[in-house]
Amino acid sequence: MKTHTRVCVIGGGVVGASVLYHLTKLGWSDVVLLERSELTSGSTWHAAGGFHTLNGDTNMCALQGYTIRLYKELEEITGMSCGLHHVGGITLADTPERFDMLKAERAKHRHMGLDTHIFGPDEVKKYAPITNTDGILGALYDPLDGHLDPSGTTHAYAKAARMGGAEIYLHTKVEETNQRPDGTWEVVTDKGTIIAEHIVNAGGLWAREVGAMAGVYTPLLPMEHQYIVTEDLPEIYERSEEHPHVMDPGGESYLRQEGRGLCIGFYEQPCKPWSVDGTPWGFGHELLPDNLDKIEASIEFAYSRFPILERAGVKTVIHGPFTFAPDGNPLVGPVPGKQGYWLACGVMAGFSQGGGVGLMLAQWMINGETERDVFAMDIARYGKWISPGYTVPKVIENYRNRFSVTYPNEELPVARPCQTTPMYDVFDGMNAVWGQQNGLEVVNYFALDGEERYETPSFRRSNAWDATAQEVMAVRTAVGINEVQNFGKFLVRGTGARAWLDRIMAGRIPQVGRLSLTPMLAPSGRLIGDFTVSCLADDEFQLTGSYGAQEFHHRWFLQHLESGISVDNISDLRTGFQIAGPNARKLLERVTRADVSGETFKFLDVKPMVVGLVDCLVQRVSYTGDLGYEIYTSAMSQRALWNALWDAGQDLGLRPFGMRAMMSLRLDKFFGGWLREFSPDYTAAETGLDRFISFKKNTDFIGRAAAEAERATPPARMLCAFEVATTDAEINGYEPVTVEDKVVGYCTSGGYSHFAEKSIAMALIPRQMAKNGLNAKIEILGEMCKATLITTPLFDADGARMRG
Ligand SMILES: Cc1cc2nc3c(=O)[nH]c(=O)nc-3n(C[C@H](O)[C@H](O)[C@H](O)COP(=O)(O)OP(=O)(O)OC[C@H]3O[C@@H](n4cnc5c(N)ncnc54)[C@H](O)[C@@H]3O)c2cc1C
Numbered sequence: 001m002k003t004h005t006r007v008c009v010i011g012g013g014v015v016g017a018s019v020l021y022h023l024t025k026l027g028w029s030d031v032v033l034l035e036r037s038e039l040t041s042g043s044t045w046h047a048a049g050g051f052h053t054l055n056g057d058t059n060m061c062a063l064q065g066y067t068i069r070l071y072k073e074l075e076e077i078t079g080m081s082c083g084l085h086h087v088g089g090i091t092l093a094d095t096p097e098r099f100d101m102l103k104a105e106r107a108k109h110r111h112m113g114l115d116t117h118i119f120g121p122d123e124v125k126k127y128a129p130i131t132n133t134d135g136i137l138g139a140l141y142d143p144l145d146g147h148l149d150p151s152g153t154t155h156a157y158a159k160a161a162r163m164g165g166a167e168i169y170l171h172t173k174v175e176e177t178n179q180r181p182d183g184t185w186e187v188v189t190d191k192g193t194i195i196a197e198h199i200v201n202a203g204g205l206w207a208r209e210v211g212a213m214a215g216v217y218t219p220l221l222p223m224e225h226q227y228i229v230t231e232d233l234p235e236i237y238e239r240s241e242e243h244p245h246v247m248d249p250g251g252e253s254y255l256r257q258e259g260r261g262l263c264i265g266f267y268e269q270p271c272k273p274w275s276v277d278g279t280p281w282g283f284g285h286e287l288l289p290d291n292l293d294k295i296e297a298s299i300e301f302a303y304s305r306f307p308i309l310e311r312a313g314v315k316t317v318i319h320g321p322f323t324f325a326p327d328g329n330p331l332v333g334p335v336p337g338k339q340g341y342w343l344a345c346g347v348m349a350g351f352s353q354g355g356g357v358g359l360m361l362a363q364w365m366i367n368g369e370t371e372r373d374v375f376a377m378d379i380a381r382y383g384k385w386i387s388p389g390y391t392v393p394k395v396i397e398n399y400r401n402r403f404s405v406t407y408p409n410e411e412l413p414v415a416r417p418c419q420t421t422p423m424y425d426v427f428d429g430m431n432a433v434w435g436q437q438n439g440l441e442v443v444n445y446f447a448l449d450g451e452e453r454y455e456t457p458s459f460r461r462s463n464a465w466d467a468t469a470q471e472v473m474a475v476r477t478a479v480g481i482n483e484v485q486n487f488g489k490f491l492v493r494g495t496g497a498r499a500w501l502d503r504i505m506a507g508r509i510p511q512v513g514r515l516s517l518t519p520m521l522a523p524s525g526r527l528i529g530d531f532t533v534s535c536l537a538d539d540e541f542q543l544t545g546s547y548g549a550q551e552f553h554h555r556w557f558l559q560h561l562e563s564g565i566s567v568d569n570i571s572d573l574r575t576g577f578q579i580a581g582p583n584a585r586k587l588l589e590r591v592t593r594a595d596v597s598g599e600t601f602k603f604l605d606v607k608p609m610v611v612g613l614v615d616c617l618v619q620r621v622s623y624t625g626d627l628g629y630e631i632y633t634s635a636m637s638q639r640a641l642w643n644a645l646w647d648a649g650q651d652l653g654l655r656p657f658g659m660r661a662m663m664s665l666r667l668d669k670f671f672g673g674w675l676r677e678f679s680p681d682y683t684a685a686e687t688g689l690d691r692f693i694s695f696k697k698n699t700d701f702i703g704r705a706a707a708e709a710e711r712a713t714p715p716a717r718m719l720c721a722f723e724v725a726t727t728d729a730e731i732n733g734y735e736p737v738t739v740e741d742k743v744v745g746y747c748t749s750g751g752y753s754h755f756a757e758k759s760i761a762m763a764l765i766p767r768q769m770a771k772n773g774l775n776a777k778i779e780i781l782g783e784m785c786k787a788t789l790i791t792t793p794l795f796d797a798d799g800a801r802m803r804g
Pocket of ligand 1: 011013014015016034035037039040041043044045046048049050051172173175202203204206207210226227320321322344345346347349351352353
């Protein structure tokens, strides 16, 4: 065994093998994989081997497409068989809502280049004749769906990796991982010790135990899962071609041909977690005892959907555990605060996602960034608040919802509330309808008197409509108040803080008492963040950005930290409110002795002030695009600040507003949002954030060369706003934009402007087409809606009110 290596991958399941292969593919050959037993000895060996592209997250969907296309490449490189059966698959819809979801997916696929189709019941019957189509409204067909041989595929990855220089040590159990003073890792195994620059935890069923060796909590839980293989069935083996896959979400089942019979698996409601407190090291190539009682109701349902099953004998039952993260997506990437420690675990669909996970991780390790936004699987999407207490019920909820319709406005109920601010009971008493962001309860809207405190999950306009409209109009005509807890906030301190920020941020760093907006770029020029930088003193700055991305951003800051600078995440320590609307200044005047007149306290000023009883930091800026102020204080003082503002604002029409109203208000000004318009998928010039880049500053900020190249040659696409002629459904993101029947771009987000009474889409389209008045069509739930490009903001187009 080697004594030193660049990368040590722990775990030889399909995921570890894929990571190892991709590291060699991208040029690192001094890499090893340690497997405590044989390859595939965790979940991998007993998987059903199905693969599909369908995933609610568009980037995950694209990576699943990559994974599936990779298998042919692997077979060619290695000469080995992955046992591929590209038989295609359909996902049935038995309710209008499920059909809406499939239509929305199909629309996304149109600009992703995936050749999926919507089928009617007759086509379903023709295509998958064993299906009883009673009650079926339609289906989504994907020709890429299929299945493979899990063991053959894992060994093909391993062979391809070995061909690229990797070494694999079987029967070598990792027992300790100790970080050395120089940041490298000592990996202690039962066969000796290896020093590695990087380690990758691909421990699958044992990822929790492997993580714990380094003090890393991996939020995942194994669940028991069962599928049944039937005896031979003439209706199957007499067919001239292999039967396709059929996903029946209504029956929570997936079905495919296996040999001369069928194989059907279930995501049953009475599901069971496995080994909640840890995976025994002695567990190996073994199955769990059959538990047909657990899937009895699912089997009954399957008999009605596929009547052939009722007389099919059972050949084998496969019952085994595999791991899930709370949201069902993988846990990948560098662990914040642990140099050289990477995760590639929590992969619940190793044969749909393993290739994409391996590619992204290898890019991240070798290039320092991935080619696309991978936040959906980034470990940094979970903050320090996550614990097994949250993970366990959330994973069970996710397993049960595996085949449920996922609505764009849906708020999942389990493990709530988890994190709350001091305002929780106050807003709850005001009929708040709660949402959750990064574990934190945030108000979506306040239910009107007499209305249910629950937003109906829907692809179409929901029952939040009237309340949201009233909250929006309160802001535009009087004054609204909303919590600013859900901003990520950082305090940057040190004598070199300004110089450091000048290097990290692409924009201008403001003088004392001022704030500025700035993009933060990766070396490739892609967006890593968009921040408000407030200069509190020459050596002290506050940064505000996305709350959900706080760990992601903090990790980036720490990776680029210089001595003498401190960057503290104060997201949950500094909280407060924003007030916005024409009466906002009057309200602030009533609660502070500071001079807040427009001449003294100008747009983009920041000042410490006493507001009511408490010390605050007040910034003259508002994401509503209106005259507004963000007022920050400590969590301990938040209630006192609220009391002062609330009491003073009653005769000014003060009304609390939630995130639904916020998202409508920002559209009036075509303001983008993080992970919608602004994400690592896009560059500053594509999204218009280049207007905040300071090319004048004399600093070689990260991403400068790429940004300058874009300035010389503008990128091909550009972010624009459209007014959309839709009657009952809004844009959610990734809907295709067509011009003269050709897909030319896609939406990043959208919604309804209650102020202008218009449906708005934000979309990326070819730059040369981006002219006011361009006529286009946007597909919403299968309907082609007329869309007109607009360039004038719907509210305060000249910024007079915002700056006044
Ligand atoms: C019944 C069933 C059906 C399934 N069907 C499908 C399907 O149709 N399609 C699909 O995509 N997925 C399916 N899955 C899920 C799939 O099996 C997993 O997504 C996949 O196997 C995860 O692979 P992995 O490499 O992350 O983990 P694992 O397969 O668990 O591999 C982890 C490896 O790490 C090794 N290891 C752990 N700790 C150490 C240590 N300390 N030192 C050295 N080595 C260590 C283990 O021995 C093991 O080999 C199914 C799962 C089950 C249970």
